[in-house]
Amino acid sequence: MSSFILWFLSFQIIQHSFSFSLARGGSEIDKLSLLAFKAQISDPLKKLSSWNESLHFCQWSGVTCGGRDERVIQLDLHSSQLVGSLSPSIGNLSFLRLLSLENNSFTNTIPQEVGRLEFGYRH
Secondary structure, three states: OOHHHHHHHHHHHHHHHHHHHHHHHHHHHHHHHHHHHOEEEEEOOOOOOOOOOOEEEHHHHOOOEEEOOOOEEEEEOOOOOOOEOOOOOHHHHOOOOEEEEEOOOOOOOOOOOHOOOOOOOOO
């Protein structure tokens, strides 16, 4: 009986550790995706000045996270006078439900990776 309890507790610890590492990996993907987005644009108003390693990305301007895993669910940078091309890395924000980028100056087309996301639209 005691070996079963020991096995069960070991299994629970391993399962919890694996879940934690997956969640952390998703958060890291979100952070790197946002930084890739920032790298492809010009930000004359410095709206993205908080986007750096000194703050957790969920505290960055325009970014809203949700859930216990702290994944990006909203990116609201409307009217920020951003200039450049929209990075395909936005498509890696798999929990993103609202993307508000109107009244900026993005060039080129919307990357196909963004089309994989399931958005809730704001009217």
